[in-house]
Amino acid sequence: FILPPKLNKPITDNPRTSLSTTTILKSTTESTTDPIPFNITNIKHSLKTFQDLSLPYFTTRNGQIAALTVLVLTLLNSGVSVAFSYIGRDFWSSLNTKDPLQFNTMIIKFGSALVAGVPVSVFYRFFKEKLSLEWREWMTVRTLDLYYENKSYYLLPPSIDNPDQRISEDVKSFTSFSLTVFITLLTSTIDLASFSTILYNIDSKLFASIFAYAAVGTVVTTNLGKQLIPLNFENLKKEANFRYGLIRVRENAEGIAFYEGEGEEKDENLFRLGEVVENAMEIIGVTRNLELFTTSYRYLVQILPVSVVAPLYFRGDIALGVVSQSSGAFNHILSDLSLIVNQFESLSGFSAGVERLGKFYEGIGGADGDLLRVVEKDRTPIERLRYLITGNDDDGDDNGISDETPEPKQPPASTSIPTIQIVETEPTSTALLSVTNLSLLTPTTSRILFKNLTFTLPPSQNLLIVGSSGTGKSSLLRALSGLWKTGSGVVKIPESVLFLPQKPYCPLGDLRKQMCYGSGREVEDDELFRILELVDLKDLPKLMGSGDPVKGLNQVVDWSNTLSLGEQQRLAFSRILVSEPKLVILDEATSALDLKTEERLYGVINRFEVVSVGHRPSLVRYHDLRLRLGGLGGGKMEVGAETISKKEKRRAEGQDVV
Ligand SMILES: Nc1ncnc2c1ncn2[C@@H]1O[C@H](COP(=O)(O)OP(=O)(O)OP(=O)(O)O)[C@@H](O)[C@H]1O
Numbered sequence: 001f002i003l004p005p006k007l008n009k010p011i012t013d014n015p016r017t018s019l020s021t022t023t024i025l026k027s028t029t030e031s032t033t034d035p036i037p038f039n040i041t042n043i044k045h046s047l048k049t050f051q052d053l054s055l056p057y058f059t060t061r062n063g064q065i066a067a068l069t070v071l072v073l074t075l076l077n078s079g080v081s082v083a084f085s086y087i088g089r090d091f092w093s094s095l096n097t098k099d100p101l102q103f104n105t106m107i108i109k110f111g112s113a114l115v116a117g118v119p120v121s122v123f124y125r126f127f128k129e130k131l132s133l134e135w136r137e138w139m140t141v142r143t144l145d146l147y148y149e150n151k152s153y154y155l156l157p158p159s160i161d162n163p164d165q166r167i168s169e170d171v172k173s174f175t176s177f178s179l180t181v182f183i184t185l186l187t188s189t190i191d192l193a194s195f196s197t198i199l200y201n202i203d204s205k206l207f208a209s210i211f212a213y214a215a216v217g218t219v220v221t222t223n224l225g226k227q228l229i230p231l232n233f234e235n236l237k238k239e240a241n242f243r244y245g246l247i248r249v250r251e252n253a254e255g256i257a258f259y260e261g262e263g264e265e266k267d268e269n270l271f272r273l274g275e276v277v278e279n280a281m282e283i284i285g286v287t288r289n290l291e292l293f294t295t296s297y298r299y300l301v302q303i304l305p306v307s308v309v310a311p312l313y314f315r316g317d318i319a320l321g322v323v324s325q326s327s328g329a330f331n332h333i334l335s336d337l338s339l340i341v342n343q344f345e346s347l348s349g350f351s352a353g354v355e356r357l358g359k360f361y362e363g364i365g366g367a368d369g370d371l372l373r374v375v376e377k378d379r380t381p382i383e384r385l386r387y388l389i390t391g392n393d394d395d396g397d398d399n400g401i402s403d404e405t406p407e408p409k410q411p412p413a414s415t416s417i418p419t420i421q422i423v424e425t426e427p428t429s430t431a432l433l434s435v436t437n438l439s440l441l442t443p444t445t446s447r448i449l450f451k452n453l454t455f456t457l458p459p460s461q462n463l464l465i466v467g468s469s470g471t472g473k474s475s476l477l478r479a480l481s482g483l484w485k486t487g488s489g490v491v492k493i494p495e496s497v498l499f500l501p502q503k504p505y506c507p508l509g510d511l512r513k514q515m516c517y518g519s520g521r522e523v524e525d526d527e528l529f530r531i532l533e534l535v536d537l538k539d540l541p542k543l544m545g546s547g548d549p550v551k552g553l554n555q556v557v558d559w560s561n562t563l564s565l566g567e568q569q570r571l572a573f574s575r576i577l578v579s580e581p582k583l584v585i586l587d588e589a590t591s592a593l594d595l596k597t598e599e600r601l602y603g604v605i606n607r608f609e610v611v612s613v614g615h616r617p618s619l620v621r622y623h624d625l626r627l628r629l630g631g632l633g634g635g636k637m638e639v640g641a642e643t644i645s646k647k648e649k650r651r652a653e654g655q656d657v658v
Pocket of ligand 1: 291442443444445449468469470471472473474475476
């Protein structure tokens with residue numbers, strides 16, 4: 001778009017030039033976002049969200065001090081710009097009048113202005129960057145607070161894609177772009193006021209002509225460039241999709257190599273690349289047409305103001321310096337007046353980014369906390385639950401903004417959604433875990449998995465949950481852990497429970513962290529070595545530390561891609577011995593182990609009460625009760641747990657049926 005040449009701006013920073021499409025909020029992973037239509041309703045909504053997101057930082061003391069500093073420096077910086085305009089004028093005039101005394105005076109003035117102006121300009125940029133960084137840090141810290149609070153990272157509605165990208169990229173772009181927009185508006189207003197006065201004092205005709213010139217430029221550019229808005233939006237999306245395709249290959253390299261899927265992967269990458277190129281080709285075509293106009297427009301700017309005042313100069317009414325000053329002032333004002341035109345594209349992209357962030361904060365619970373004050377109304381817990389289930393408010397409040405992905409199915413209309421009640425209690429002499437009338441729905445689709453399930457696990461007993469694939473065994477564990485609350489009934493469970501899934505999670509960090517993850521404990525090395533021996537991983541620290549076991553404990557590697565699944569499962573068992581929970585929940589946690597190692601591990605955790613889910617017949621002998629799930633068809637009542645007799649346990653040893 002039109003960026004007139006800066007003829008008379010020696011040292012000032014022009015934020016407009018940094019407002020480019022590369023700084024707008026962009027996706028780094030697969031994106032499903034559609035361009036948001038640029039209309040009044042959406043602009044109003046975006047402004048409201050923008051206000052909700054941006055104001056909280058400036059209610060803090062640090063935010064206020066930083067903002068005030070930047071404000072003062074912005075004003076000083078504009079002052080420097082005006083001062084140089086006058087110094088430049090007199091400098092050229094002294095040359096014109098061949099006045100060496102005046103010329104020398106102007107050189108001295110220029111030098112003094114440089115000494116005063118350079119620090120202003122440099123510190124203005126420094127404090128602007130600092131404010132942007134501190135604001136980003138503040139906002140990201142609070143975002144992470146909300147993200148990890150109440151397991152929001154797990155409960156995010158499916159309509160909110162790429163949360164990682166929103167936290168890292170979108171927040172960063174939001175703070176830096178918001179600041180740039182604000183400063184641009186401020187400097188443009190100041191520029192417009194000061195340079196308009198200069199220009200008006202030189203010649204009122206020149207003053208009028210600039211408005212006419214800017215109006216023509218705005219109308220023509222808007223019409224020619226309109227197409228670029230959706231095309232650039234598509235460009236970001238297609239680039240992100242291409243990148244995401246390549247990332248997936250890296251993440252799944254082994255699977256692809258086993259399948260020999262190189263050809264198909266390459267075809268998919270080439271297809272995505274083709275989409276990028278096709279779209280980019282359209283962009284450069286439209287840009288070519290636009291530039292036929294903007295290039296002439298830019299060149300014309302160099303002679304237009306001079307042509308208007310030239311008759312005055314020829315008559316001897318004004319000096320050469322005034323001609324140069326009028327040209328500079330003309331350029332300043334033109335760039336101020338062309339602000340919307342210049343930034344039309346970036347602003348529409350920014351508005352889409354603001355919407356993405358607003359939705360994200362609603363999703364991670366900004367509604368409940370007042371940290372970011374992101375929503376207009378408070379949600380009750382039920383409303384919040386409804387939002388988490390459906391990704392939508394049920395109040396028919398249509399703001400005209402289209403959501404990023406189709407909304408999931410709505411749950412049956414009701415005034416309130418019951419939730420499963422989780423009561424953390426100390427174990428009694430008769431019950432370690434009790435489940436009463438538990439009915440469970442899948443959170444996104446509200447499909448009933450089972451109804452009115454009731455059972456009790458007494459202390460010193462283990463429970464095995466069996467059933468065909470997809471009957472809801474893992475979902476029952478999610479309900480016991482409080483991760484899924486969609487349904488009804490009461491779960492009484494001890495406070496300290498450790499859950500081991502089939503594919504253990506390996507956090508970033510050293511071997512010590514793998515073992516202590518989630519326990520909050522710091523354990524002596526000797527104790528860790530002893531535990532590793534118990535779970536059949538005695539040699540692991542030595543191996544990892546090239547012979548030095550202590551070094552091995554501190555070794556940081558990508559554990560998920562280094563250890564076999566069986567080794568990861570054994571390492572996960574070490575967490576039980578570190579954490580010493582009241583209850584252990586195992587979801588096919590020994591599926592990758594041989595039967596001997598499985599027996600050894602169940603022996604090692606013999607002193608803990610265990611609830612296991614699994615299909616393997618060998619599991620029967622480590623449990624006292626069995627709960628069968630399945631065949632409900634969404635309706636039938638569950639009977640509860642049955643006792644596994646000693647005879648059956650003996651029979652199960654080495655047998656193949658549960
Ligand atoms: N987040 C989710 N949203 C909606 N439905 C889900 C979700 N997670 C799982 N389901 C569905 O819930 C049902 C029960 O899933 P679950 O994982 O509990 O089965 P399972 O009995 O443990 O199966 P398997 O033995 O194969 O591991 C499945 O039909 C599954 O597709």
